[in-house]
């Protein structure tokens with residue numbers, strides 16, 4: 148068979164054809180009115196997706212660069228913060244804090260379990276003087292989403308700020324920064340923003356800017372004060388990834404053309420279809436509060452965990468994601484974010500059924516696909 152590649156992972160995600168083609172255009176110089184215009188339009192469109200009147204800074208890095216930018220710009224060595232570790236990316240907050248000597252209290256949540264605003268309130272009471280709460284909108288390692296609106300209510304009543312990693316969630320599930328009292332929201336280009344990896348985005352609210360003024364962590368490349376000063380001149384401190392910014396503008400045109408409400412609805416339909424498909428195969432979901440970004444499905448008993456992902460990728464070239472350490476093999480993840488359509492879900496479930504059959508799992512062939520089709524057909528618009 149022709150080796151056709153199906154990218155079904157929660158980042159990087161597929162890129163629309165006209166956005167891919169934009170990368171082949173001649174490079175324009177970044178200190179020109181021509182680039183400044185595109186750059187400022189991109190910044191404006193990002194504000195729409197973030198739901199904020201604050202500026203959104205475009206950093207040339209993967210998403211983790213924006214996480215590091217948040218820590219070094221907001222905090223000082225010795226500061227106390229709370230990190231919510233409900234998976235691989237929550238754990239990363241702790242690792243970054245550790246690297247900069249921030250005294251973080253790590254709230255460890257079992258992978259796939261929810262963490263409520265009431266629990267957060269109790270943690271904050273037990274930790275007076277905490278400067279920040281660092282968490283995820285969508286924990287991509289498990290597919291769980293968190294009650295950021297509730298966290299915003301709770302944290303805004305304290306002196307702490309709420310820092311939300313929306314790297315996989317922003318643009319796929321609601322998180323209006325200003326309305327939900329999120330002090331810092333950050334994201335990355337290769338998940339729901341429909342372009343290749345390489346850009347990260349960060350917006351900072353007024354309560355958080357006060358911390359930026361006094362933060363003492365060492366920083367140079369990710370200095371947001373430099374970014375703010377340069378943005379006033381419609382530019383960036385360093386050479387931006389010119390082609391990626393141009394691609395992002397094109398992808399944001401698609402996002403704005405559709406409108407966020409419709410886009411969230413689209414992801415909800417894909418999420419519902421995937422979950423229904425998995426359940427119809429007799430499989431169990433991992434997360435207590437699954438988001439519409441990706442679906443984590445438990446490996447059924449009797450099947451060697453790593454084999455599902457290996458077969459789907461190696462034999463069928465359907466690139467779903469496995470589980471990360473320490474849960475390797477225990478579940479697998481089917482993404483439905485970014486530039487994915489209804490038939491991408493059918494492809495994923497079809498490849499999953501063929502894989503499960505190869506591995507000797509007993510189920511009614513076609514039932515997963517059929518359940519997903521029913522939801523897609525009923526909601527197709």
Ligand SMILES: *Cc1c(COP(=O)(O)O)cnc(C)c1O
Pocket residue numbers: 158209210211212236283285286287312313314315316335338
């Ligand atoms: C992908 C992801 C990251 C890491 O982003 P990189 O672009 O790989 O640096 C961090 N947090 C979440 C929630 C993610 O989904």
